Amino acid sequence: DTAVSQTPKYLVTQMGNDKSIKCEQNLGHDTMYWYKQDSKKFLKIMFSYNNKELIINETVPNRFSPKSPDKAHLNLHINSLELGDSAVYFCASSQGGLFWQYFGPGTRLTVT
Amino acid sequence: GQNIDQPTEMTATEGAIVQINCTYQTSGFNGLFWYQQHAGEAPTFLSYNVLDGLEEKGRFSSFLSRSKGYSYLLLKELQMKDSASYLCAPLGAGSYQLTFGKGTKLSVIP
Numbered sequence: 001d002t003a004v005s006q007t008p009k010y011l012v013t014q015m016g017n018d019k020s021i022k023c024e025q026n027l028g029h030d031t032m033y034w035y036k037q038d039s040k041k042f043l044k045i046m047f048s049y050n051n052k053e054l055i056i057n058e059t060v061p062n063r064f065s066p067k068s069p070d071k072a073h074l075n076l077h078i079n080s081l082e083l084g085d086s087a088v089y090f091c092a093s094s095q096g097g098l099f100w101q102y103f104g105p106g107t108r109l110t111v112t
Numbered sequence: 113g114q115n116i117d118q119p120t121e122m123t124a125t126e127g128a129i130v131q132i133n134c135t136y137q138t139s140g141f142n143g144l145f146w147y148q149q150h151a152g153e154a155p156t157f158l159s160y161n162v163l164d165g166l167e168e169k170g171r172f173s174s175f176l177s178r179s180k181g182y183s184y185l186l187l188k189e190l191q192m193k194d195s196a197s198y199l200c201a202p203l204g205a206g207s208y209q210l211t212f213g214k215g216t217k218l219s220v221i222p
Contacts, residue, residue: 035212041197043155043212056209090154097203100145101210103154 003027004104006091012110013081020077021107023091031055032074033092033101034066043090049074050097078109086111116213118200123219124190132185132198132216140205146174146185147199149215155199158185187218195220 004025013019025032033056034046047066048056054066063079074091091104115137124130136144143162147155161167161176161183173186185198197215204211 040214042214043199045210045212048209097142097209100157100160103156105154 004091004093004102006089006104006107008107009105010108010110012112014112015081015083017081018077018079019081019109020075021089021091021109022073022075023104024073025091025093025102025104026072027093027095027102029093029095029102030071031094031097032068032071033094034074034076035090035092035103037088037090037106039087047074047076048097055097081109081111083111085109116200116202116211118198118213118216120214121217121219123221124187126190126192126220126222128190129186129188130190130218132187132200132218134183134185134200134213136181136183136200136202136213138181138202138204138211141178142203142205144174144176144183145201145203145210146172146183147201147212148196149199150196155212158198190220192220192222194218 007022031050033048037043046060049068052068065077068074088106088108090106092101094101118134146158149155159174166175171188176183197217199215200213
């Protein structure tokens, strides 16, 4: 009965590879987000989708491409991984933009 | 843009009361959230203030002054499990644009 789930939980890969992280929410929310939390624990928004449409796209390299096949899913694909991409990536969801967000458990990405 | 300031670390004793302050500057304002994040875990929602004043929820209370761009989170009867980072997050004018502060790491000691 997990509200927001992410896979994988851990991802270790080499520089230059392409990888994807998947996110699913079963709360019926219409808005989903991707955040990056770096080693200094700074949680920063990357993207937000409302009803499958992109509404926030912060300054993120275009190697990062979100995809929302439906309202319950928001996947993150990363091309040509770099060392600086190592971080914990959190998916979150909310009903609209004015309500609190439920966070997934996070995906710890390590690029070697 | 948005600017959020909160103390980096605080230490308090079990059973005591602690107040974590947050000052912010946002482009418009649609409320302020507080989240708790235990080490290695996801942030979890604690409170939401959109009007001035104090919102109480059990041992936790949150205060907002919109004119001063100021909020605080008050934790009473501290327990060891309250050791975590507390993130202040104002919601800007466009909604959806939740910006998190760097968080205050609270350590509760016996």
